[in-house]
Amino acid sequence: xxxxxxxxxxxxxxxxxxIEVSGPRKSYGGRAVVDGVTFAVEEGEIFGILGPNGAGKTxxxxxVEGLRTPDEGRVRVAGLDPVADHEQVSRVLGAQLQQSELxxxxxVREALELxxxxxxxxxxxxxxxxxxxxxxxxxxxxxxxxxxxxxxxxIALALIGNPRVVVLDELTTGLDPRARRDTWRLxxxxxxxxxxVLLVTHFMEEAQxxxxxxxxxxxxxxxxxxxxxxxxxxxxxxxxISFTPSAPLDEDELQAxxxxxxxxxxxxxITLAGTDETVNxxxxxxxxxxxxxxxxRVTDATxxxxxxxxxxxxx
Amino acid sequence: MSTSTLSTARxxxxxxxxxxxxxxxxxxxxxxxxxxPTLLLVILGSIPAFRESDKSxxxxxxxxxxxxxxxxxxxxxxxxxxxxQALTGYRERGILRRMSTTPVRPSSLLSAxxxxxxxxxxxxxxxxxxxxxxxxxxxxxxxxxxYVLALVLAVLAAIALGSVVSAVSxxxxxxxxxxxxxxFPMMFCAGVWLPVQSMPHTLARVVELTPFGAAARAxxxxxxxxxxxxxxxxxxxxxxxxxxALAARWFRWE
Ligand SMILES: Nc1ncnc2c1ncn2[C@@H]1O[C@H](COP(=O)(O)OP(=O)(O)O)[C@@H](O)[C@H]1O
Ligand SMILES: [Mg+2]
Numbered sequence: 001x002x003x004x005x006x007x008x009x010x011x012x013x014x015x016x017x018x019i020e021v022s023g024p025r026k027s028y029g030g031r032a033v034v035d036g037v038t039f040a041v042e043e044g045e046i047f048g049i050l051g052p053n054g055a056g057k058t059x060x061x062x063x064v065e066g067l068r069t070p071d072e073g074r075v076r077v078a079g080l081d082p083v084a085d086h087e088q089v090s091r092v093l094g095a096q097l098q099q100s101e102l103x104x105x106x107x108v109r110e111a112l113e114l115x116x117x118x119x120x121x122x123x124x125x126x127x128x129x130x131x132x133x134x135x136x137x138x139x140x141x142x143x144x145x146x147x148x149x150x151x152x153x154x155i156a157l158a159l160i161g162n163p164r165v166v167v168l169d170e171l172t173t174g175l176d177p178r179a180r181r182d183t184w185r186l187x188x189x190x191x192x193x194x195x196x197v198l199l200v201t202h203f204m205e206e207a208q209x210x211x212x213x214x215x216x217x218x219x220x221x222x223x224x225x226x227x228x229x230x231x232x233x234x235x236x237x238x239x240x241i242s243f244t245p246s247a248p249l250d251e252d253e254l255q256a257x258x259x260x261x262x263x264x265x266x267x268x269x270i271t272l273a274g275t276d277e278t279v280n281x282x283x284x285x286x287x288x289x290x291x292x293x294x295x296x297r298v299t300d301a302t303x304x305x306x307x308x309x310x311x312x313x314x315x
Numbered sequence: 316m317s318t319s320t321l322s323t324a325r326x327x328x329x330x331x332x333x334x335x336x337x338x339x340x341x342x343x344x345x346x347x348x349x350x351x352p353t354l355l356l357v358i359l360g361s362i363p364a365f366r367e368s369d370k371s372x373x374x375x376x377x378x379x380x381x382x383x384x385x386x387x388x389x390x391x392x393x394x395x396x397x398x399x400q401a402l403t404g405y406r407e408r409g410i411l412r413r414m415s416t417t418p419v420r421p422s423s424l425l426s427a428x429x430x431x432x433x434x435x436x437x438x439x440x441x442x443x444x445x446x447x448x449x450x451x452x453x454x455x456x457x458x459x460x461x462y463v464l465a466l467v468l469a470v471l472a473a474i475a476l477g478s479v480v481s482a483v484s485x486x487x488x489x490x491x492x493x494x495x496x497x498x499f500p501m502m503f504c505a506g507v508w509l510p511v512q513s514m515p516h517t518l519a520r521v522v523e524l525t526p527f528g529a530a531a532r533a534x535x536x537x538x539x540x541x542x543x544x545x546x547x548x549x550x551x552x553x554x555x556x557x558x559x560a561l562a563a564r565w566f567r568w569e
Contacts, residue, residue, distance in 0.1 A: 095416040100409030117329040118417040
């Protein structure tokens with residue numbers, strides 16, 4: 001896309017992480033909704049925030065955007081305080097909010113031109129609209145757009161100021177699978193242009209595919225922070241073995257398998273979660289007892305499994 | 316001009332231009348603010364009794380009195396019906412919030428809305444004056460400076476009142492209900508059912524203390540060539556100050 005490269009502060013590029021979130025707390029009605037979340041995002045990263053509904057994801061990123069003021073703790077974007085230095089931060093940070101609209105009768109083109117006029121060095125909206133595939137809707141009114149077109153317009157508006165950082169909150173919620181995949185490609189392109197992406201999602205597949213690192217947030221705290229692969233490895237049942245035994249297996253012997261995380265029986269089929277060690281042990285167990293394993297499948301756990309494991313552990 | 320005012324002037328102008336465009340796409344607003352007041356004047360003026368000169372009104376005709384009244388109708392409709400719907404809608408639907416993430420303050424959207432409604436009232440006023448003059452031979456305001464002053468103060472009061480309605484209404488629904496509740500008493504005070512000049516003495520004294528009662532008197536005086544009473548102008552200014560302070564105190568951005 002069309003970055004001019006101007007308006008960048010070379011100092012902030014080298015030394016500090018572009019986003020620093022150090023233990024902000026935010027309470028509503030005496031209940032801590034965000035409770036000491038700490039992470040730092042490096043320039044050029046796609047950093048994911050993953051968590052169940054109500055975990056405090058939106059509250060956290062809205063502190064980064066300067067829309068909410070944390071009760072305590074420190075948040076910095078390009079070294080600036082998003083609340084106190086709001087104007088400067090808003091020039092380098094583009095946001096797509098979880099819930100927001102535009103005037104129902106504004107056209108796509110008018111919205112792009114209007115938002116471009118807000119920034120000192122805006123991107124040219126024409127190639128941006130082309131890239132986001134909304135050129136066919138330039139004269140359409142916001143109220144008449146489909147969910148996917150609205151989302152793409154909001155991505156365009158988040159990028160129109162040539163930001164260093166974009167914050168995308170539940171960008172693909174409500175999109176059909178195809179539109180979701182298109183959006184993922186777009187986010188990769190955005191990062192390809194050197195923009196740092198802070199991505200809030202509750203889709204595992206999305207986080208696994210896009211993010212360099214993920215903070216799993218649960219009940220206002222960070223449950224884990226790692227690469228997608230690291231999170232999966234960290235989960236106790238990172239490998240899943242399933243088969244239909246030719247003869248019944250002794251439950252005690254199953255339970256005694258090394259590094260076993262869980263056992264499940266369903267319609268004569270056994271599903272075990274564990275590690276590579278568990279796989280080896282179960283195979284030798286079957287061999288010793290001369291039992292054939294029909295339809296034996298060994299799969300890696302997904303981020304889904306890791307996520308459930310992580311958020312349950314802290315429950 | 317400092318650099319910072321220069322850098323915010325361009326986006327503010329762009330926001331205003333957009334809001335003017337959007338207003339022109341609202342047939343409801345166009346009809347009720349721009350057309351309806353003049354239509355009301357035409358309907359009333361076509362009743363023969365409204366065109367007879369009345370000694371108790373110093374020789375004026377009722378239709379003469381109704382030109383300022385329909386101007387006030389435009390103001391009240393713009394201020395308490397139309398503008399609060401727009402403002403609470405912008406808040407309810409996260410439009411103000413979205414703007415808060417840009418270098419431009421969402422307050423520029425509010426001031427653009429106020430300006431758009433003020434301009435609409437001005438256009439409506441010119442239309443009513445022109446039709447009054449051309450169709451019913453109503454003389455144009457003879458004390459023009461006084462008329463403009465009274466008009467501006469009245470528009471400010473209407474916008475301040477509308478801002479209070481927007482501030483206390485959490486949703487567009489509530490704004491609609493409060494707007495309607497305020498609308499009819501304000502229309503009464505403006506003299507829609509009975510011009511203030513024709514009201515019984517005690518009632519008139521009370522009505523003149525309300526913003527649109529005072530505005531009706533001030534505009535009426537300026538229309539017939541007198542400088543509007545300072546008392547009436549003072550009432551208008553006092554309401555504007557009070558209502559603006561309340562709106563600023565109560566307004567919530569989210
Ligand atoms: N302005 C607010 N007032 C009261 N409670 C709030 C407010 N904002 C968020 N919450 C509460 O904080 C919790 C976390 O919200 P949020 O950050 O939106 O979660 P997520 O984005 O992870 O779904 C929720 O229980 C929500 O109801
Ligand atoms: Mg959320």
